[in-house]
Amino acid sequence: MIRNGEAPPVGLPDLGVLRSRWTEYRDTRTTQRVEVHGVEFGGPRRVVIAGPCAVESLDQTLSVARAVREAGGQLLRGGAYKPRTNPHSFQGLGIEGLEILAEVRRQTGLGIVTEVMDPRLVEQVGSYADMLQIGSRSMQNFPLLTEVGRGSLPVLLKRGWSATLEEWLCAAEYIMKEGNRQIVLCERGIRTGCLGNHADSVLDLNVIEPLRRATPLPVIVDPSHSTLNWTLVEPLCRAACAAGAQGLLVEVVESDVDRSGLRCDGQRGVPPRILDRIVAAARETGSTELLRRRSG
Numbered sequence: 001m002i003r004n005g006e007a008p009p010v011g012l013p014d015l016g017v018l019r020s021r022w023t024e025y026r027d028t029r030t031t032q033r034v035e036v037h038g039v040e041f042g043g044p045r046r047v048v049i050a051g052p053c054a055v056e057s058l059d060q061t062l063s064v065a066r067a068v069r070e071a072g073g074q075l076l077r078g079g080a081y082k083p084r085t086n087p088h089s090f091q092g093l094g095i096e097g098l099e100i101l102a103e104v105r106r107q108t109g110l111g112i113v114t115e116v117m118d119p120r121l122v123e124q125v126g127s128y129a130d131m132l133q134i135g136s137r138s139m140q141n142f143p144l145l146t147e148v149g150r151g152s153l154p155v156l157l158k159r160g161w162s163a164t165l166e167e168w169l170c171a172a173e174y175i176m177k178e179g180n181r182q183i184v185l186c187e188r189g190i191r192t193g194c195l196g197n198h199a200d201s202v203l204d205l206n207v208i209e210p211l212r213r214a215t216p217l218p219v220i221v222d223p224s225h226s227t228l229n230w231t232l233v234e235p236l237c238r239a240a241c242a243a244g245a246q247g248l249l250v251e252v253v254e255s256d257v258d259r260s261g262l263r264c265d266g267q268r269g270v271p272p273r274i275l276d277r278i279v280a281a282a283r284e285t286g287s288t289e290l291l292r293r294r295s296g
């Protein structure tokens, strides 16, 4: 722990005013618990959020959700509003997608994590979601952060793909300063200058330990978006757990799906048989305590 006037130890960010504010919020040596639909982030059990990239139909979402529940995944993800690089790509089903998520929650009992991109839609999306996702592209949409901060729904705050640890924590602070401290941070890969065609971004597993030491907020990892190929997702999940992740966010497709027919991130989703293995690995891969404490 850093005391007043001491320089931070090597490897720890100097968070200045953020640290003093967070000391008010909570002792940063312990993780704050964030509860979503009866599921607890930041406790001894890793949380697996899983589901399709986008809600494409009731049948598809329900079938994936059943696979998630059978695998032991605790929360369902799925986008009704999709942040797409190309404006001509599928943008999500919008309100129809939210209605589908509500029906799937009713039928499976799984809590819903879904993205909101527009501050004007926070109330609408929030009336269907159990947790609001702020995507990588929106991490510095300050009006959006402020709006979700005024509400009481838990927030999954993804890292902007070019954000430093400090910038990411400042984004969290935009939410907390409005009163909402129910935030889970999600590493999802960062862009570097040396990426060839093998990946979309580099999953920054280095960030987990310093991040957990810098903030009381729980930290999870999404290994689905950095890779262009679902076969890499399981090993990256294992690596993330070993590096201190307190949960995972994983994209899932239906068994025997025609990937070319999917309207969003078709090559990234793992089939249910791989999700089974990922959930088992998340349970088996040791404690969620900080590494230094674990190694004495």
Ligand code: PEP
Binding pocket: 053, 079, 083, 134, 135, 136, 137, 158, 188, 225
């Ligand atoms: C997603 O979760 O489907 C997504 C678009 O993620 P990101 O914002 O990390 O790119």
Ligand code: MN
Binding pocket: 053, 054, 225, 251, 264, 265
């Ligand atoms: Mn996706």
